[in-house]
Amino acid sequence: MTGYGYAAFENDQLSIDVEIKSLNSKFLDISTKLPKEVSLYENEIKKILTEKIVRGKVNFSIEISLKNGIGSAGKLNQALFDHYKKELRTAIKQDEMSDAEIAKEVLRLPDVFEYSETSNDQITRELLFELIARALAECEKFRAQEGNAAESALGTFAKNIDEKLALIKQKDPDRIEAIKVRINESLLELSSSDKTDPNRFEQELIYYIEKLDIAEEIIRLQNHISYFHETLAEKESQGKKLGFISQEMGREINTIGSKANNSDIQKLVVDMKDELEKIKEQVLNVV
Structure with a gap:
């Protein structure tokens, strides 16, 4: 999830800047950039980031600048x-x-210049982790705002799919009637032929009707949409779960499209797929 946090400390000897940037990602990927003075805390910092951020591509950096020539001349x-x-x-x-x-x-190689360690006396563990906590709090606040916007958008996209599905349900009886008309016309043609096998024809007819029936897919998609809204309303982190539900929604939408054999319904299926792609993209913003 997208987020940004920043915290700073400054006195007459040095300044410390802590910055956290997080971007959308299915998994947690932490990259740290630390000066030598605080590198011993790297594992501890990563542990805190893992617990707080959970998911996303995270860039974490600490910059220390010395003043008044303290340690600046190597x-x-x-x-x-x-x-x-x-x-x-x-x-x-x-x-x-x-x-x-x-x-x-x-001159560019490591350790060619030796710098004063005066700054180490100024950077206590307590100060450092207080700054990290402040930057994380800012980042979490930013992510919460993004999360509220994502929740609203996801709810709208799912509602749009539900509305398209309702239109498909309205059109389905007309689709079935059109299929019946075509079948009856075929029956009239076959009735005049002496080569028709009634039993075989009945079996093929049953198979054909079952193949075109989308009632079960409609019911399953409705259930997935309802479950999506329920999951979205939960307070705990549900990003991955929403992703799984959207995959199931996609399967039912694709099956409806392949079975429909109707241009109006196919157009609605395309619209539902468009809304589903928006959901999949936005779900990356959910922890």
Whole structure:
């Protein structure tokens, strides 16, 4: 589910920014970006995010900025710099990369600069997790607003399918009557033929009528729609359950479409499929 949360702390020595972004996804996928000062808390942070967010693609980041030169100027680790430079010079030919270019690349390598650890004294576990809790609260508030909008939209889409189904029920008797007319016309043609096997014809007729009957599919789809509304009204997280119900709705709609053999009903089936696709897309917004 889409969400966003942000919390910040600032004093005369440093500033801390905590940001959470969540996007729609069937499963929980957490990506974290943490500075070295708080990396030891990564597993604990992921556990909290898993418990709170449950579902979605989550990008979590913490940024720490030092002020007044505290820890901002790194000290060159000369021994490590010389080691990296020697190794690269051995591996790369002179005509491929100059000494200046190699030095530039070495400066980008890990731990070439050593920074002051002064910031560590300012970042307590209590402060860090208080900021995370605040950012999560903002994210949950955002997701709740999105959830209310999603609930309203899903209810509307399901209602639209129900209305189309009601029209199909109205048209079904006319469809059956048209089938009977065609069958009677065929019977008149066959009655004049001496090659007709009455028993065989009766069996084929029963099979044909059963194949075109959509009464059971209509009843099952009505039940699925009712169950969808009931599930939508529940307070607990029901995103996956709504997804499963929409799949069952899709099966019945497809079967009605394949059996109908009627252009008006086929048009209504297409409309129901369109509403169902909206449901499937919106269900991704439900935890």
